[in-house]
Amino acid sequence: MMGKVYLIGAGPGAADLITLRGAEILKRAGVVFYDALVHPDTLALAPQARLVAVGKRCSRISTDQRFINRNLVEAAAKYTVVVRLKGGDPMLFGRAQEEIEALAAAGVACEVVPGVTSALAASAEIGVSLTRRGVSRSVTFATPRVGEGEDTSDWAPSVASADTAVLYMAAGQAAEIARVLEGQGMSPATPVIIVESASLPGVRQIGTTLRGLAENTDLQIHGPALLFFGEVYRERARALIAAALLEEEVADELPQRRALPR
Numbered sequence: 001m002m003g004k005v006y007l008i009g010a011g012p013g014a015a016d017l018i019t020l021r022g023a024e025i026l027k028r029a030g031v032v033f034y035d036a037l038v039h040p041d042t043l044a045l046a047p048q049a050r051l052v053a054v055g056k057r058c059s060r061i062s063t064d065q066r067f068i069n070r071n072l073v074e075a076a077a078k079y080t081v082v083v084r085l086k087g088g089d090p091m092l093f094g095r096a097q098e099e100i101e102a103l104a105a106a107g108v109a110c111e112v113v114p115g116v117t118s119a120l121a122a123s124a125e126i127g128v129s130l131t132r133r134g135v136s137r138s139v140t141f142a143t144p145r146v147g148e149g150e151d152t153s154d155w156a157p158s159v160a161s162a163d164t165a166v167l168y169m170a171a172g173q174a175a176e177i178a179r180v181l182e183g184q185g186m187s188p189a190t191p192v193i194i195v196e197s198a199s200l201p202g203v204r205q206i207g208t209t210l211r212g213l214a215e216n217t218d219l220q221i222h223g224p225a226l227l228f229f230g231e232v233y234r235e236r237a238r239a240l241i242a243a244a245l246l247e248e249e250v251a252d253e254l255p256q257r258r259a260l261p262r
C-alpha cells in the first residue's frame, strides 16, 4: 500500500495562519519535508513526525528539486501520510507543479491543501485592500526571479500595467526593479510599500515611491519581503514616509537632548 502525499500551505509564518485541514493532517503525518520559511511553531503541530528540512532560501543552500521529488516518492512507500510543507500557498511560487507531476508519474496519490499566501498576509499588515472600487480592479502577483538554466522572464509589463502589483522574491534587487518599471512607463511617483516578515514578530513596513525605491540601494532587509505597487497605497505610503522621517529627526536630536543640563 502506497501512502498519500499532501502538499500543505503552511501560511506566511505565524503558526496559527495554517488551515484547520492542514493542521489536522500534520497531526497524522509520519514524515514532514519542510521549507526554510516554515516556522518551528508550525512544525510543532507534527510532534510525532520525522522532520526533514529541504529548505529553499534565496542564495543560501537549498535542496535540489529532483532530490525532493525522489524523497517524496520513496517516503510514500514507507509512510501512510507524507507531508510536503511549503511556505504560504503551495500553488504560488512554490514549485508545486514539479512535485505534483513527479508524484503522478510514480503513481503516488497527492492532495494539495491551500495556505495563506504571504501577499495576503502582508496586505492584512498594511491594512489596505489590494482591490478598491474605482481605483484597483486588477492585481498582479509576479516575480523577477528566474531559476538556473531558465529563460529570461518578461515580468515587468504585467506589473507596470496592473492597478496593484505584488512582487515576490524581489527585495534584494529592489532598486534595479524600480528602474526597470520606470523604463516601462510606470510613474516615478507610484506609491510603494515593502513588507518584511509578514505575520511574524519582526514585521516591518517601509513606505516609498518608485523613484525612492530606485534611489535606495541599501534597504537593510534581512527577512522575507514583498514589494507592493499601486495607487491604493498612496495614503499608507505617505504615512509611513512621514513616520520614518519623524523617527530620523528624533534620533538626530536624541544626543543633543541627552547633552542638555537638567
Ligand SMILES: C[S@@+](CC[C@H](N)C(=O)[O-])C[C@H]1O[C@@H](n2cnc3c(N)ncnc32)[C@H](O)[C@@H]1O
Pocket (backbone or CB within 6 Å): 012, 013, 037, 086, 087, 088, 089, 090, 091, 092, 093, 094, 116, 117, 118, 119, 122, 167, 168, 169, 170, 195, 196, 197, 198, 199, 200, 224, 225, 226
Ligand atoms: C519561494 S517564494 C514562496 C511564496 C509562498 N509560496 C507564498 O505563497 O507566500 C518566497 C518569497 O515569498 C515571500 N514571502 C514569504 N513569506 C513572507 C513573509 N512572511 N513576509 C513577506 N514576504 C514573504 C518573499 O518574497 C519570499 O522571497
